Amino acid sequence: MSAVAAMSTPTPALxxxxxxxxxxxxxxxxxxxxxxxxxxxxxxxxxGAGKSTLLQLAAGLIAPSAGTVLVYGERPVEHPRxxxxxxxxxxxxxxxxxxSARAFVEARATLLGLRDPRGAAQRALAEVEMDTVxxxxxxxxxxxxxxRTKLAAALVHEPTLVLxxxxxxxxxxxxxxxxxxxxxxxxxxxxxxxxxxxxxxEIQGVASNILVMLSGxxxxxxxxxxxxxxxxxxxxxxxxxxxxDRRLASALIQLEAVQGVELxxxxxxxxxxxxxxxxxxxxxxxxxxxxxxxxxxPTDESLExxxxxxxAR
Amino acid sequence: MSVPTVSHTPTVRGRVSWLATARVxxxxxxxxxxxxxxxxxxxxxxxxxxxxxxxxxxxxxxxGDPVVFLIQRYDTLVGALATPxxxxxxxxxxxxxxxxxxxLLYLVTTTTPRWWIACVRVVFASVGTGLLSAxxxxxxxxxxxxxxxxxxxxxAFTVAVxxxxxxxxxxxxxxxxxxxxxxxxxxxxxxxxxxxxxxxxPALHYLSVRQWMLAVxxxxxxxxxxxxxxxxxxxxSLISAALLLVLxxxxxxxxxxxxxxxxxxT
Numbered sequence: 001m002s003a004v005a006a007m008s009t010p011t012p013a014l015x016x017x018x019x020x021x022x023x024x025x026x027x028x029x030x031x032x033x034x035x036x037x038x039x040x041x042x043x044x045x046x047x048g049a050g051k052s053t054l055l056q057l058a059a060g061l062i063a064p065s066a067g068t069v070l071v072y073g074e075r076p077v078e079h080p081r082x083x084x085x086x087x088x089x090x091x092x093x094x095x096x097x098x099x100s101a102r103a104f105v106e107a108r109a110t111l112l113g114l115r116d117p118r119g120a121a122q123r124a125l126a127e128v129e130m131d132t133v134x135x136x137x138x139x140x141x142x143x144x145x146x147x148r149t150k151l152a153a154a155l156v157h158e159p160t161l162v163l164x165x166x167x168x169x170x171x172x173x174x175x176x177x178x179x180x181x182x183x184x185x186x187x188x189x190x191x192x193x194x195x196x197x198x199x200x201x202e203i204q205g206v207a208s209n210i211l212v213m214l215s216g217x218x219x220x221x222x223x224x225x226x227x228x229x230x231x232x233x234x235x236x237x238x239x240x241x242x243x244x245d246r247r248l249a250s251a252l253i254q255l256e257a258v259q260g261v262e263l264x265x266x267x268x269x270x271x272x273x274x275x276x277x278x279x280x281x282x283x284x285x286x287x288x289x290x291x292x293x294x295x296x297x298p299t300d301e302s303l304e305x306x307x308x309x310x311x312a313r
Numbered sequence: 314m315s316v317p318t319v320s321h322t323p324t325v326r327g328r329v330s331w332l333a334t335a336r337v338x339x340x341x342x343x344x345x346x347x348x349x350x351x352x353x354x355x356x357x358x359x360x361x362x363x364x365x366x367x368x369x370x371x372x373x374x375x376x377g378d379p380v381v382f383l384i385q386r387y388d389t390l391v392g393a394l395a396t397p398x399x400x401x402x403x404x405x406x407x408x409x410x411x412x413x414x415x416x417l418l419y420l421v422t423t424t425t426p427r428w429w430i431a432c433v434r435v436v437f438a439s440v441g442t443g444l445l446s447a448x449x450x451x452x453x454x455x456x457x458x459x460x461x462x463x464x465x466x467x468x469a470f471t472v473a474v475x476x477x478x479x480x481x482x483x484x485x486x487x488x489x490x491x492x493x494x495x496x497x498x499x500x501x502x503x504x505x506x507x508x509x510x511x512x513x514x515p516a517l518h519y520l521s522v523r524q525w526m527l528a529v530x531x532x533x534x535x536x537x538x539x540x541x542x543x544x545x546x547x548x549x550s551l552i553s554a555a556l557l558l559v560l561x562x563x564x565x566x567x568x569x570x571x572x573x574x575x576x577x578x579t
Contacts, residue, residue, distance in 0.1 A: 061421070092415045
């Protein structure tokens with residue numbers, strides 16, 4: 001029975017089990033446990049949150065200081081053969097400048113032991129729309145072209161786990177959409193994709209599951225809707241300017257969604273317990289009181305505020 | 314915009330080809346190593362002993378015995394200076410540059426065995442150092458002895474610089490994977506250890522690549538010189554160099570298991 005159960009449960013692509021990693025006194029990753037499987041998983045967090053370190057741990061480039069990282073059931077540091085199925089696309093743009101994109105991708109294909117490196121490189125370059133410029137030296141490439149060359153080098157052996165560090169940096173909107181569709185197509189074909197970003201909007205369209213990191217810790221995880229709701233429903237502070245701030249303040253303080261109102265020079269600072277409800281009510285109140293609104297601006301919309309809230313809740 | 318399609322042509326994985334991977338690793342090393350500045354530095358090192366030979370030849374018979382001159386210059390200018398410095402440049406530049414800009418990960422995130430990556434890079438630096446040092450030896454010998462090879466001294470040192478070049482290259486290739494300051498560390502080694510300490514203290518001769526080179530040269534020439542009599546034996550030199558090569562490949566391979574890559578992010 002147990003053997004049947006074991007057979008029916010495929011090994012997860014990537015497992016972090018109580019993983020920590022520190023550089024000297026600096027804790028980069030702190031007690032992270034999660035699983036990444038087929039589909040696209042977004043790794044979200046501000047710069048310095050530990051996202052790149054987590055990807056390096058997954059790729060076996062560094063060993064965890066504590067805990068266990070398993071790629072298809074094996075520790076990647078000890079078993080380089082996992083690179084048969086794993087690829088990492090780093091954020092850094094550096095590539096061997098003197099090589100052409102084709103030579104670079106073919107070199108990777110050869111080092112990965114592919115039977116037909118030339119054919120595999122051609123397919124990967126065509127997949128990222130780099131086949132027409134593949135014979136140019138990468139030293140003269142734009143940021144977007146480098147990004148796509150790196151992606152071709154990563155996809156050349158058709159890995160089943162792809163780790164991408166800030167893959168949308170430097171891409172124009174058209175290239176960004178193309179890469180998103182490419183990753184979606186890979187994920188639909190059964191590939192596990194873990195991509196990091198510090199911009200929620202960047203990954204909200206592609207990632208079915210999102211891991212939020214802050215200060216090395218896994219602050220939250222779930223699908224986009226869950227996280228968006230957590231982020232939207234938290235208490236907000238909103239700056240409002242109108243042509244009659246005093247009258248607006250007295251009307252707003254009576255709303256259930258408003259916790260407090262401060263009258264400041266040149267506007268109001270409103271503390272709302274429910275941002276969505278407040279936003280709807282504000283428009284109604286302004287219309288009913290015939291007050292003209294000049295400005296409505298959330299003051300704590302930065303990702304750092306959002307992440308800090310997720311950690312503290 | 315076209316909708317991207319996932320390739321349906323299955324990627325056929327074979328066994329890693331030693332020859333094909335070696336070619337790629339050398340191609341990548343070549344691309345990362347040779348810059349105009351490096352070529353200029355290597356050219357200067359190769360030409361330096363030849364300039365001395367030119368000065369020697371210009372004085373005709375007043376210059377004295379070419380064998381004595383050649384042994385001195387081969388030891389001090391080639392064996393102790395040109396060969397180790399060329400090995401340092403060729404051994405450290407590729408791995409150091411790759412570790413610094415993070416492109417080393419494109420080598421280590423493959424199924425090619427790490428010891429093989431280290432081994433090929435050692436061979437690349439060894440052959441390059443040997444060939445360039447041999448040019449310095451041949452050129453110096455030809456200029457100083459008028460195209461002759463008195464007592465087979467040039468032939469002996471040609472073999473010796475290939476041998477010493479391999480030992481130096483192995484040492485410096487491993488150093489490039491061990492430390493961020495491989496170039497400085499290598500320079501200190503060449504100037505302090507090989508230049509001063511091993512020449513001053515006879516007990517250190519057994520740990521000096523320069524002395525190993527002299528032992529090899531001494532066994533292949535009929536010429537005699539005081540410096541041939543103080544170093545380790547040929548057998549001890551060959552065993553020491555072989556151990557150094559194996560150790561360098563082992564350490565290099567181990568180091569590539571957890572490579573020193575500065576950052577993958579910006």
